[in-house]
Amino acid sequence: MTNHGNNxxxxxxxxxxxxxxxxxxxxxxxxxxxxxxxxxxxxxGMPFVSALPKELVKAAFDRVMCDQGAVALQYGSGQxxxxxxxxxxxxxxxxxxxxxxxxIVVTTGSQHALELVTKLFINPGDVVLxxxxxxxxxxxxxxxxxxxxxxxxxxxxxxxxxxxxxxxARVRAAGKTIKFLYTVPTFSNPAGVTLxxxxxxxxxxxxxxxxxxxxxxxxxxxxxxxxxxxxxxxxVEEDGVIxxxxxxxxxxxxxxxxxxxxxxxxxxxxxxANEAAVLSPSSLTQHIVAEYxxxxxxxxxxxxxxxxxxxxxxxxxxxxxxxxxxxxxxxPAGGFYxxxxxxxxxxxxxxxxxxxxxxxxxxxxxxFYADGNGRNKMRLSFCYPTPDFIRxxxxxxxxxxxxxxxxxxTFSQTAPLPVQRPASxxxxxxxxLG
Amino acid sequence: MTNHGNNxxxxxxxxxxxxxxxxxxxxxxxxxxxxxxxxxxxxxGMPFVSALPKELVKAAFDRVMCDQGAVALQYGSGQxxxxxxxxxxxxxxxxxxxxxxxxIVVTTGSQHALELVTKLFINPGDVVLxxxxxxxxxxxxxxxxxxxxxxxxxxxxxxxxxxxxxxxARVRAAGKTIKFLYTVPTFSNPAGVTLxxxxxxxxxxxxxxxxxxxxxxxxxxxxxxxxxxxxxxxxVEEDGVIxxxxxxxxxxxxxxxxxxxxxxxxxxxxxxANEAAVLSPSSLTQHIVAEYxxxxxxxxxxxxxxxxxxxxxxxxxxxxxxxxxxxxxxxPAGGFYxxxxxxxxxxxxxxxxxxxxxxxxxxxxxxFYADGNGRNKMRLSFCYPTPDFIRxxxxxxxxxxxxxxxxxxTFSQTAPLPVQRPASxxxxxxxxLG
Numbered sequence: 123m124t125n126h127g128n129n130x131x132x133x134x135x136x137x138x139x140x141x142x143x144x145x146x147x148x149x150x151x152x153x154x155x156x157x158x159x160x161x162x163x164x165x166x167g168m169p170f171v172s173a174l175p176k177e178l179v180k181a182a183f184d185r186v187m188c189d190q191g192a193v194a195l196q197y198g199s200g201q202x203x204x205x206x207x208x209x210x211x212x213x214x215x216x217x218x219x220x221x222x223x224x225x226i227v228v229t230t231g232s233q234h235a236l237e238l239v240t241k242l243f244i245n246p247g248d249v250v251l252x253x254x255x256x257x258x259x260x261x262x263x264x265x266x267x268x269x270x271x272x273x274x275x276x277x278x279x280x281x282x283x284x285x286x287x288x289x290x291a292r293v294r295a296a297g298k299t300i301k302f303l304y305t306v307p308t309f310s311n312p313a314g315v316t317l318x319x320x321x322x323x324x325x326x327x328x329x330x331x332x333x334x335x336x337x338x339x340x341x342x343x344x345x346x347x348x349x350x351x352x353x354x355x356x357x358v359e360e361d362g363v364i365x366x367x368x369x370x371x372x373x374x375x376x377x378x379x380x381x382x383x384x385x386x387x388x389x390x391x392x393x394x395a396n397e398a399a400v401l402s403p404s405s406l407t408q409h410i411v412a413e414y415x416x417x418x419x420x421x422x423x424x425x426x427x428x429x430x431x432x433x434x435x436x437x438x439x440x441x442x443x444x445x446x447x448x449x450x451x452x453x454p455a456g457g458f459y460x461x462x463x464x465x466x467x468x469x470x471x472x473x474x475x476x477x478x479x480x481x482x483x484x485x486x487x488x489x490f491y492a493d494g495n496g497r498n499k500m501r502l503s504f505c506y507p508t509p510d511f512i513r514x515x516x517x518x519x520x521x522x523x524x525x526x527x528x529x530x531x532t533f534s535q536t537a538p539l540p541v542q543r544p545a546s547x548x549x550x551x552x553x554x555l556g
Numbered sequence: 557m558t559n560h561g562n563n564x565x566x567x568x569x570x571x572x573x574x575x576x577x578x579x580x581x582x583x584x585x586x587x588x589x590x591x592x593x594x595x596x597x598x599x600x601g602m603p604f605v606s607a608l609p610k611e612l613v614k615a616a617f618d619r620v621m622c623d624q625g626a627v628a629l630q631y632g633s634g635q636x637x638x639x640x641x642x643x644x645x646x647x648x649x650x651x652x653x654x655x656x657x658x659x660i661v662v663t664t665g666s667q668h669a670l671e672l673v674t675k676l677f678i679n680p681g682d683v684v685l686x687x688x689x690x691x692x693x694x695x696x697x698x699x700x701x702x703x704x705x706x707x708x709x710x711x712x713x714x715x716x717x718x719x720x721x722x723x724x725a726r727v728r729a730a731g732k733t734i735k736f737l738y739t740v741p742t743f744s745n746p747a748g749v750t751l752x753x754x755x756x757x758x759x760x761x762x763x764x765x766x767x768x769x770x771x772x773x774x775x776x777x778x779x780x781x782x783x784x785x786x787x788x789x790x791x792v793e794e795d796g797v798i799x800x801x802x803x804x805x806x807x808x809x810x811x812x813x814x815x816x817x818x819x820x821x822x823x824x825x826x827x828x829a830n831e832a833a834v835l836s837p838s839s840l841t842q843h844i845v846a847e848y849x850x851x852x853x854x855x856x857x858x859x860x861x862x863x864x865x866x867x868x869x870x871x872x873x874x875x876x877x878x879x880x881x882x883x884x885x886x887x888p889a890g891g892f893y894x895x896x897x898x899x900x901x902x903x904x905x906x907x908x909x910x911x912x913x914x915x916x917x918x919x920x921x922x923x924f925y926a927d928g929n930g931r932n933k934m935r936l937s938f939c940y941p942t943p944d945f946i947r948x949x950x951x952x953x954x955x956x957x958x959x960x961x962x963x964x965x966t967f968s969q970t971a972p973l974p975v976q977r978p979a980s981x982x983x984x985x986x987x988x989l990g
Contacts, residue, residue: 131821132795133769136735138679138701144828171629176621179629183617187610195605195613195808230664230812230834237833241700245572262832266675267572301570335567361566374629376839378664387565394578398696399671400664404838405810 139246143265162515164438164502165483167311167458171374173430174423179374182414190409198405200397202228202381206408209415210381214367216421217343218353221360225383227392228403232341232368232380237263238395239337239364239382243301244269249293251303253281255461255490255499257311257339260304264492270298271492278452280307280317283324290332302335302364308351309342309457312490312501316455319352326359336363341371342457344424347432351456361385369411371458372424377407431458437509438502441516446523451502458505461487463498465527470500473526482518573680577699596949598872598936599917601745601892605808607864608857613808616848624843632839634831636662636815640842643849644815648801650855651777652787655794659817661826662837666775666802666814671697672829673771673798673816677735678703683727685737687715689895689924689933691745691773694738698926704732705926712886714741714751717758724766736769736798742785743776743891746924746935750889753786760793770797775805776891778858781866785890795819803845805892806858811841865892871943872936875950880957885936892939895921897932899961904934907960916952 186194201207207226214221229235236259244250246268252260254273264271272293275285286303293300303325307317317325329336338355356365368380382392396402414420438460442451451462464470471486487499502519504512620628635641641660648655663669670693678684680702686694688707698705706727709719720737727734737759741751751759763770772789790799802814816826830837848854872894876885885896898904905920921933936953938946 131819133819133822136677136769137825138675138677138682141676141825144825144832146828168630172626174629176625179625180618180621183621184614187614187617191610191613192606195608195610195810196602197804197809230838233835234833241572242575243570243572248572259832259835262828266829266832335570370631374840375631375835376629378834378836378838378840385565385567388567391571391575391578394580394696395700398578398693398700399668399833400812401667401693401809402812404664404812404841406808406812407838407840 140266140268143262143268161478161481161483162507162511162518163483164504164507164512164515164519165485166506167503168506169371169375169458170427170430170506171376173426174374178414178418178423179410182410182417185417186406186409186413194406194409196405198402198408200227200393200402202226202403203405203408203412205416206379206412207381209412210367212415213344213372214354214365214383217340217351218357219365219383220357221383225386225389227382227384227389227396228408229380229382229396230400230403231370231375231378232339232366232382233259233263234396234399235366235380235382235392236260236337236339238392238399239302239384240264240267240269241395242388242391243335245299247298248301249298251286251289251293251300251334252492253305253310253313254493255312255487255496256304256492257306258485258489260339261490261492264304269301273491273493273495274303276310276313276315278315280310280315280321281305281325283321283328286325286328290328290334300332300334302337303329304337304339305355306339306341307355308340309345309454309459311342311457312459312485313461314452314454314457314459315461316352322352322355323358326355326362330359330362334362337366338363339366341366341368344372345428345431345458346456347428347435348455356383364388372427373411373414373420377404377411379403379407379411428456431456431505434504434507434509434512435460437512438504438516441513445516445520449523458503460502460504462500462502464500464523466498467530468498468523468526470496470498473522476526477519477522480518480522482515482522484519574700574702577696577702595912595915595917596941596945596952597917598938598941598946598949598953599919600940601937602940603805603809603892604861604864604940605810607860608808612848612852612857613844616844616851619851620840620843620847628840628843630839632836632842634661634827634836636660636837637839637842637846639850640813640846641815643846644801646849647778647806648788648799648817651774651785652791653799653817654791655817659820659823661816661818661823661830662842663814663816663830664834664837665804665809665812666773666800666816667693667697668830668833669800669814669816669826670694670771670773672826672833673736674698674701674703675829676822676825677769679733681732682735683732685720685723685727685734685768686926687739687744687747688927689746689921689930690738690926691740692919692923694773695924695926698738703735707925707927707929708737710744710747710749712749714744714749714755715739715759717755717762720759720762724762724768734766734768736771737763738771738773739789740773740775741789742774743779743888743893745776745891746893746919747895748886748888748891748893749895750786756786756789757792760789760796764793764796771800772797773800775800775802778806779862779865779892780890781862781869782889790817798822806861807845807848807854811838811845813837813841813845862890865890865939868938868941868943868946869894871946872938872950875947879950879954883957892937894936894938896934896936898934898957900932901964902932902957902960904930904932907956910960911953911956914952914956916949916956918953
């Protein structure tokens with residue numbers, strides 16, 4: 123028995139083994155920094171909800187309370203409101219997905235779908251294959267269930283099929299069990315790249331023949347800036363894909379509504395896991411969103427969001443061209459993020475305190491890897507600040523980066539280049555960076 | 557590797573070991589039955605939300621959208637809205653709890669707090685001590701993290717301290733690790749009994765000296781029918797109690813808002829686990845509830861609920877006296893439930909199809925035990941149906957019970973009494989019981 127506490131926590135010895143993977147993420151700590159008004163935050167992933175007319179939400183709420191108030195205030199079902207699931211089918215049809223209303227499980231944001239799928243599949247030590255880099259809070263969830271994450275290389279066209287084959291072979295040769303491939307194939311977070319259509323087909327085929335489930339996370343697909351987004355991987359493979367969707371980016375995160383579209387047997391287990399975790403997602407927010415989708419021009423509203431984010435993407439790419447022409451970065455065709463590569467000898471994490479001092483914030487690349495990679499990478503978000511602020515943020519960032527490079531050059535004239543810088547105290551930056 | 561599926565589920569061999577504990581609960585199946593209008597359902601635990609004036613919710617929503625729309629539609633923090641946490645302190649003060657606003661973590665209903673606490677503490681094989689009988693979906697959560705539940709006996713005054721001591725000694729003698737005691741001390745679900753003040757002190761002391769955390773779940777405390785409810789166990793012990801509260805019964809479940817009040821180090825881990833699971837609880841519903849609490853007579857509204865449920869409790873106890881005078885049952889001083897003991901040779905689970913045929917539903921006692929106990933018990937809910945329906949439901953129930961007893965008497969005159977009846981197909985009653 124380990125019933126022994128310490129001076130700081132009398133319950134120290136009581137926690138489950140899985141809590142070893144729970145630590146404050148770099149992105150979480152940055153929320154505090156980013157909230158100071160003088161800082162241009164290119165760090166968070168907050169959608170620009172002010173582009174959603176509040177009257178539309180109010181009108182939907184009023185109709186719900188008038189027509190179905192008692193039901194909307196009551197417990198719902200663990201699978202979610204049927205009327206909302208009908209509308210979700212319409213949303214997914216825009217990306218080529220055909221499914222039935224019974225195939226959907228509504229969740230408390232797609233984040234909770236991610237948590238529930240992980241709870242259903244991961245034994246301690248099981249392997250999750252994931253893009254390198256990957257969405258930071260997905261990595262947190264996998265760790266919290268003691269999964270081992272093995273990153274698969276990607277380039278400007280997304281996951282590299284040959285790297286996936288190699289990863290599968292290597293992990294299995296080590297005697298480990300792969301449970302699923304986690305991917306954000308369209309306008310990925312954080313890389314801002316999109317898996318090509320040919321690769322989608324190839325990766326689905328690799329996973330099918332290898333008996334590996336695909337967890338396709340698609341929060342950004344409808345926020346495309348040019349032409350149309352590629353169809354979802356789920357559009358070509360039903361039995362081997364769990365698809366996650368959300369209303370956080372096409373409507374608003376405050377509703378906390380997302381969904382999983384899963385093969386029959388998995389979906390049944392997801393419903394049970396959802397009921398155990400929260401009994402049901404919020405009936406009230408489900409009713410409001412269902413009413414909004416049935417009575418508003420929601421496609422037009424998504425078009426408005428696309429326009430807002432396209433303008434901000436353009437502002438960011440132009441500013442990068444103008445202020446940091448020597449660096450390289452991705453050119454997202456949709457979504458929220460640009461992924462920037464710094465010179466090899468720069469460390470984005472240890473540079474962050476200096477950036478915040480210069481009143482600009484970003485997310486260091488290491489946050490998006492489970493294996494310590496990404497040291498000279500950073501994620502820049504163009505979703506929340508206005509174009510002018512984005513440009514000013516990039517200008518400030520260029521000052522910081524150029525200052526660091528200068529320092530390194532000076533340093534390298536008198537001493538060898540330091541390969542490993544001291545770890546910064548990322549776990550609580552606001553206290554140190556005032 | 558176990559990458560082998562079967563004809564029904566190609567991913568059969570992929571699930572985590574913990575999914576072995578996931579199965580459709582008896583209460584879940586009953587939702588389908590209870591929703592048919594001709595059935596008097598004494599089975600569910602749905603609060604009577606029609607007693608909440610919709611105008612109050614509408615007014616709160618309007619003010620939120622007018623004053624703080626963009627914030628309410630955005631992501632929130634993993635700990636929850638500070639303004640809401642301030643009000644939660646006022647709510648808990650009614651039951652003698654003193655705490656700080658930083659000690660609270662807002663969750664997606666108190667159900668999610670239960671899930672998160674279990675995720676934080678339970679390794680497979682760890683033991684949870686729990687009242688016998690216990691809240692059914694708590695048992696589901698514990699099983700879903702592979703906890704072993706050891707029931708502690710209770711009587712009309714709640715948990716029996718001597719039984720708790722014996723349980724602790726027995727479990728530890730078997731070399732097992734006890735992680736916490738789960739209890740609903742006030743107006744318990746399903747037993748409808750309340751832990752006396754003397755026993756609260758004694759049980760807190762037993763747990764303190766034994767190094768066992770107390771998980772105090774208190775959804776019903778403010779729904780008292782006589783005098784005042786006893787103060788919470790948390791009011792006398794800070795470091796050893798995690799207290800769970802909810803707005804589902806004092807306001808409405810559709811908001812999906814509850815909370816955990818936990819010692820410092822545990823609370824920090826709860827916030828991280830909450831962020832991993834859902835990023836944040838719904839900002840929108842948090843803002844609405846905070847606004848409602850700051851501008852409405854919420855204490856008066858809880859008084860209205862008390863009046864509604866008191867009348868229904870009285871209707872149920874009177875009807876039991878009138879129609880089933882030979883049985884015994886608990887006399888709840890608050891909450892939603894009466895726990896009925898049938899004659900030893902009756903089996904409430906196998907009797908249920910007959911009851912539904914007679915258009916009355918209840919929850920069989922075995923649902924509330926992890927160990928197969930409760931065969932001749934049943935939970936009756938008085939929260940949702942009107943007094944007239946409650947009386948009619950009990951009348952129908954008496955017909956069923958008397959019919960069963962008659963059958964058994966006839967049977968026992970020609971053959972020995974069957975001790976084990978064939979298992980009924982509880983997992984899907986509606987299809988069989990039309």
